[in-house]
Amino acid sequence: MADIIQLLPDSIASQIAAGEVIQRPSSVVKELMENSIDAGSDTISLVIKDAGKTLIQVVDNGIGMSPTDSRMCFERHATSKIKDANDIFKITTKGFRGEALASIAAIAHVELISRQKNDLVGTKVVILGSKFSKQESVQSEYGTKISVKNLFFNVPARRKFLKSDNVEFKHIIDEFFRLALAHTGISFTLYHNGKELYRLQKSNLKQRIVNIFGRGYENKLLPVEENMELLNVSGYIGKIDATRKSRNNQYIFVNNRFIRSNYLAHAVKSAYDEYIADDQNPVYFLYLNTDPANIDVNIHPTKQEIKFEDEKLIYNYIKVVIKRILGKFHYTPSLDFDTGKDNHFISGSNKKNTDVNFRPGTNFVSSNMKKSSPDEWEKAFEILNEKDKVDVGRGINVNVEEIPSKINKDSLDFNDNDNIPGSELFQINRSYIIKEVETGFLLIDQYYAHQRVLYEKYLKMFSSGNPNIQQLLFPVKLEAGENDKIIFEKILPELKKYGFNISKNNENEYYIEGIPDIMGNSNNVQEILNDILSGNETEKDIKSGLNKKIARILAGSTAKNKGKKLSGEEMNYLVDKLFSCENPYKSPTGKKTFIILETKEIINRFNS
Numbered sequence: 001m002a003d004i005i006q007l008l009p010d011s012i013a014s015q016i017a018a019g020e021v022i023q024r025p026s027s028v029v030k031e032l033m034e035n036s037i038d039a040g041s042d043t044i045s046l047v048i049k050d051a052g053k054t055l056i057q058v059v060d061n062g063i064g065m066s067p068t069d070s071r072m073c074f075e076r077h078a079t080s081k082i083k084d085a086n087d088i089f090k091i092t093t094k095g096f097r098g099e100a101l102a103s104i105a106a107i108a109h110v111e112l113i114s115r116q117k118n119d120l121v122g123t124k125v126v127i128l129g130s131k132f133s134k135q136e137s138v139q140s141e142y143g144t145k146i147s148v149k150n151l152f153f154n155v156p157a158r159r160k161f162l163k164s165d166n167v168e169f170k171h172i173i174d175e176f177f178r179l180a181l182a183h184t185g186i187s188f189t190l191y192h193n194g195k196e197l198y199r200l201q202k203s204n205l206k207q208r209i210v211n212i213f214g215r216g217y218e219n220k221l222l223p224v225e226e227n228m229e230l231l232n233v234s235g236y237i238g239k240i241d242a243t244r245k246s247r248n249n250q251y252i253f254v255n256n257r258f259i260r261s262n263y264l265a266h267a268v269k270s271a272y273d274e275y276i277a278d279d280q281n282p283v284y285f286l287y288l289n290t291d292p293a294n295i296d297v298n299i300h301p302t303k304q305e306i307k308f309e310d311e312k313l314i315y316n317y318i319k320v321v322i323k324r325i326l327g328k329f330h331y332t333p334s335l336d337f338d339t340g341k342d343n344h345f346i347s348g349s350n351k352k353n354t355d356v357n358f359r360p361g362t363n364f365v366s367s368n369m370k371k372s373s374p375d376e377w378e379k380a381f382e383i384l385n386e387k388d389k390v391d392v393g394r395g396i397n398v399n400v401e402e403i404p405s406k407i408n409k410d411s412l413d414f415n416d417n418d419n420i421p422g423s424e425l426f427q428i429n430r431s432y433i434i435k436e437v438e439t440g441f442l443l444i445d446q447y448y449a450h451q452r453v454l455y456e457k458y459l460k461m462f463s464s465g466n467p468n469i470q471q472l473l474f475p476v477k478l479e480a481g482e483n484d485k486i487i488f489e490k491i492l493p494e495l496k497k498y499g500f501n502i503s504k505n506n507e508n509e510y511y512i513e514g515i516p517d518i519m520g521n522s523n524n525v526q527e528i529l530n531d532i533l534s535g536n537e538t539e540k541d542i543k544s545g546l547n548k549k550i551a552r553i554l555a556g557s558t559a560k561n562k563g564k565k566l567s568g569e570e571m572n573y574l575v576d577k578l579f580s581c582e583n584p585y586k587s588p589t590g591k592k593t594f595i596i597l598e599t600k601e602i603i604n605r606f607n608s
Contacts, residue, residue: 022103024162025052026171028148031100033179036060037186039144042202045189051165052172053151061143064116070123071135074110076102106130107158108151114144129154177212178258181251181285184208206236209285213249217242217283222329224286226321231290231314233321237268238283240275240326240585241596249283254295256287259306267315271322274583278590286318425571430563433571440598446571447562448587449578451555455588456581458518458551467499470517476525478502478510491546498550500529519558528553552588 022028029046036044039062049055065073104110105127115122122140126133152159162168169192176198180188184205190198200211210218220242226233235253252264272282294309308314426434433444461467478488488495488510492502499516515525531553532546561574578584578593586592 022100022107022151024171025056025151025168026175028052028056028104028108028151029058029172030175030179031104032056032058032146032148033175035101035146036062036144037179037183039063041143041186043187043189046176046191048169048172048190048192050193051168053159053162053165053168054149056148056151057145059143059145061141064119064142064144065114065123066116066119067123067135067137070112070114070125071132073101073112074105074125074127074132102130104148107155108153109149111147111149112144113138113140113146115140115142117142178251180212181205181208182253182256182258205285209236220283221285222325224321224325228317230294230310231288231317233286233288233318235286236284237286237322237325239329240272242283243272243276243280244283245279245281247281249285250281251285252288253286254288254306255290255292257306261306263311263315264318267318268322271319271326274323275326275585276590277586277592280592284322288314288318425568425575427566427571430565433566433575435575437596440596440600440602442594443597444575444578444594445587445592446564446566446574447559448589448591449574449584449593450559450561451587451589452581452584452593453574453577454518454559455551455555456583458554459547461518462498462547462551465497467497468517469499469501469514470519471501471514472512475503475511475513478512478526478529494546495532495550498547516554519554524557528557548588555588 022031025048029048029052033044033046036058039060041060041062043061045057045059047055047057047059101110106129109129110127112125112127113122119142121137122142123135124138124140125135152162173190176188176190180186180198180200184207185202187202188198188200189196198212200208203211206218206221209221217238220239221236222239224233224235224237238249247265250265250268252259252261252268268282268284268286276282290308295306424435427446428434428443431446433446433449435442435444488502489504495502499514499518500512501514503511503513505511512525512529519525519528532550566574584593
């Protein structure tokens, strides 16, 4: 049998190697701009034509190259940063000419003009599809200008699979933003088809973010600055109201190199879980700095994926850092019913003398309960519940005028001139409560707000260990499969803690004889118990967080404010209770309880 293994010609080998690194025009942009950054440039211009298919040109004012380096940088395996194999594991630069230039030259027409500052003339080198064309001395500015024309001219199959100009240019923009965000001490300019699109001057990080993504980010960022022996973390994370459905504007840099890491992205998202809905995503610009020996940047050709020596430690550290910042800087509308003036937002980032230990449950009080303690709050709520025999917010008609007669009036310091509670609150579509605040309007979803109020009430009730059980006149037979019965057997003691009284007869049939009195009736007890079982697979899963799961399910089933017309007193009462919660931002199922409609947005819509 004839031999079938043969060596590829250099031209074909170069094209294959190029395909691993140069996948589209944006790959060229990344490599050329990174070279300019490592050349010590403080001004870089990127010129694009036809989304990079016709021309990609990068001009910098870096150190330039000698005539020898100008020619050598196009040779395969040429490099400026690796002297021996150990250097692979401690790379700190992006690469100064070399490595990628050979790949680019294999699939395009390339012209390089470069001059070092002390040289009288520069050097021009022309490469056409890996074939050296010419090298000559030319007059030029110091620095380097590289022009890449007719990308993939000799690889028609790859050129054919390029996307539309809009898609390819979007990828170029992405690379441009990543490098601009990683190097705020450099001025960047971007031109496309003769039009200047971006001119980013040297600035600090926050100003660079604003210059790229718009002034809307100016007041929606929280600073991050945490240092430890293994890792330093800096940058900005978005405030809670800066979330969005898309995952755009999420940036993680390691040693000033943009990386993709679903693992670390999950750490950031999980830190926001208490504050945002499940379908929302935070904005962040995080910069991680560590010893290069702690990471491996060579697990992917583009170096956009890296591996940490201790990934779990990094994950937990990032999550803890962000949770602490959100806890410190989280803000809650402070509704001032007394003054009739615009309200203000308490924010750790923009209000002097703000108490960083602020918690809505202890700092928020209504106008008729100023200076009252948390115990007095609870006493007032207990009196209301006793009077109406229903849970707070279930469509009750609260007569707040009767409250002072049952509470020590002097201890609450009532003011006869106070405005009537609820006089500044309005209801829309029997579903939303609206309140004017300094920056616009606070819009509360009364149903999700009620769920949050009930959820935290139930959790508190469960933690007391003495739930009130309502015995059923007629026990309800539990309709469950064999697997569900096994699960019930394991969690019966736990369920009893939360107010469910379930018995088993000799035929292994289960009967519900009592339910938490907060449920009100037994019409949906079967459905509720089925929900409690859903998603549980192991005994550990069953018992882990069972109290929260039951509280969440009960809150969803007992909340009664959806589509209900509320009086001013009821609205005021519900809003007060919402912002007395530990986490007023979202319902127990992850839905936002309120949003802010900014005045600027309203003005823009009228002027559009």
